[in-house]
Amino acid sequence: MNLHPDAGKKPRKVRNSVIIRDKKVKGLEHVNHKGRLIPEKRLGEDFRCASFKCFTVLSEQERHAVFTEFYKIQSQNLQDSHLCGLIKVDPIKQRSRESNRRNLVQYSNSSEDKYARPNDYDNAAAYRYKVRTKQIDNNKYYYKEVPVCKKAFLSLHGIITPARLRRLQSSLCENLKSPIDRRGQHKNNRMLYLKKWKI
Numbered sequence: 001m002n003l004h005p006d007a008g009k010k011p012r013k014v015r016n017s018v019i020i021r022d023k024k025v026k027g028l029e030h031v032n033h034k035g036r037l038i039p040e041k042r043l044g045e046d047f048r049c050a051s052f053k054c055f056t057v058l059s060e061q062e063r064h065a066v067f068t069e070f071y072k073i074q075s076q077n078l079q080d081s082h083l084c085g086l087i088k089v090d091p092i093k094q095r096s097r098e099s100n101r102r103n104l105v106q107y108s109n110s111s112e113d114k115y116a117r118p119n120d121y122d123n124a125a126a127y128r129y130k131v132r133t134k135q136i137d138n139n140k141y142y143y144k145e146v147p148v149c150k151k152a153f154l155s156l157h158g159i160i161t162p163a164r165l166r167r168l169q170s171s172l173c174e175n176l177k178s179p180i181d182r183r184g185q186h187k188n189n190r191m192l193y194l195k196k197w198k199i
């Protein structure tokens with residue numbers, strides 16, 4: 001008698017949540033858990049940024065490379081970790097009432113722009129953003145890092161949602177580490193074994 005462990009079982013169906021997660025990570029069009037159609041991620045348009053000139057310091061090819069290399073990263077955790085590595089946090093100890101007021105006025109004038117709206121983490125620290133592209137020179141790879149504004153940072157990574165950025169900012173503020181960094185810190189079995197037997 002053939003008693004293969006899978007004998008008689010129905011073929012395993014891939015769970016919907018796995019499909020959604022996979023498409024989300026790759027930036028592909030999908031219907032999310034709430035039944036909403038989420039469009040494919042695209043590289044943001046040039047918005048002629050004045051402060052950093054983000055869209056002129058990077059060639060079109062480099063901008064595409066930032067985008068495609070990001071969506072090649074295979075899990076959301078690794079993507080988040082990659083993004084966290086590109087954000088630098090400068091905690092602001094105290095912010096004057098006057099500067100808060102000025103920010104609010106400035107933001108209310110640009111209420112059309114949802115990315116410009118302040119949030120708690122925006123106020124808790126100052127953030128500096130950069131993007132990284134892989135370059136090749138004399139058959140050697142190296143990474144080029146370019147400082148960009150927040151809007152370009154979101155745009156060049158295929159319009160990261162404000163909610164995702166807030167999550168990254170909060171983890172950066174609380175731990176000054178990326179969310180994934182905490183994950184590897186549990187003691188694995190080998191370490192417990194070594195400790196137990198004092199090896």
Ligand SMILES: [Zn+2]
Nearest residue numbers: 049054149152
């Ligand atoms: Zn910019």
